[in-house]
Amino acid sequence: EPEVTQTPSHQVTQMGQEVILRCVPISNHLYFYWYRQILGQKVEFLVSFYNNEISEKSEIFDDQFSVERPDGSNFTLKIRSTKLEDSAMYFCASTKTGNIGYTFGSGTRLTVV
Amino acid sequence: AQSVTQxxxxxxxxxxxxxxxxxxxxxxxxxxxxxxxxxxxxGLQLLLKYLSGSTLVESINGFEAEFNKSQTSFHLRKPSVHISDTAEYFCAVSGNSGSARQLTFGSGTQLTVLP
Known part of the structure; x- marks a missing residue:
């Protein structure tokens, strides 16, 4: 069964550093998403991406965040200057048809120290 | 906007x-x-979904959920649980048209099956 692949599985970074989280969505999917889950809290929507541009973003997704699909297969989330409160599990997801049939990756646990 | 309460x-x-x-x-x-x-x-694995049609939906491992529009509920049930069902379960909702494509999650329910 096709999978969404996320790398790395764990990342530790110092506060103020830039971090890039990587995702390889399912190849024939058209919609891509990032969600995050702070420990003990809800899974929260960050951003959706379709047709090479952001289609929706949440209040969390401020100027410190950016997304890119650099080469037609990878989908990345960049945090420019990490803060302690960015520590969370970040999930990438993709769908073929929009808001149904999401496939989530296994997540990247980001720890900012 | 949507919200989910577990x-x-x-x-x-x-x-x-x-x-x-x-x-x-x-x-x-x-x-x-x-x-x-x-x-x-x-990661998060889809257990089951309601899109339209029959209000009772089932998963392959014995879970079922019923969409109740009047009560705005989508409770998950299983008649007999196994140790392996121990996990966190999240209910989620999305709009079914237009730009409402994001999922809104509930806060989750930790199911612990005891021997």
């Missing part, structure tokens, strides 16, 4: 007992409804 943060239950995990939602538009399961140190 009233029970923890549900302990003995093996082979029935279980119900409650989910209520609010939305100003028509919705799709989902249950996701998260096993320890793993």
């Amino acid at each position: 009233l029970d943060s923890q549900v302990p239950v003995f093996e082979e007992a029935p279980v119900e995990l409650r989910c209520n939602y609010s939305s100003s538009v028509s919705v799709y409804l989902f249950w996701y399961v998260q096993y320890p140190n793993q």
Whole structure:
């Protein structure tokens, strides 16, 4: 069964550093998403991406965040200057048809120290 | 905008007992409804979904959920749980048209099946 692949599985970074989280969505999917889950809290929507541009973003997704699909297969989330409160599990997801049939990756646990 | 409420943060239950995990939602538009399961140190796996048609939907591992529009609920049930069902369960909702494509999750219910 096709999978969404996320790398790395764990990342530790110092506060103020830039971090890039990587995702390889399912190849024939058209919609891509990032969600995050702070420990003990809800899974929260960050951003959706379709047709090479952001289609929706949440209040969390401020100027410190950016997304890119650099080469037609990878989908990345960049945090420019990490803060302690960015520590969370970040999930990438993709769908073929929009808001149904999401496939989530296994997540990247980001720890900012 | 949508919101999801899962009233029970923890549900302990003995093996082979029935279980119900409650989910209520609010939305100003028509919705799709989902249950996701998260096993320890793993990602979110789709358990079942309601898109349209029959209000009772089933998963391959014995879970079922019923969409109740009048009560705005989508409770998850299983008549007999196994140890392996121990996991966190998330109810989620999305709008079914236009730009309402993001999933809104509840806070999750930790199901612990005891021997």
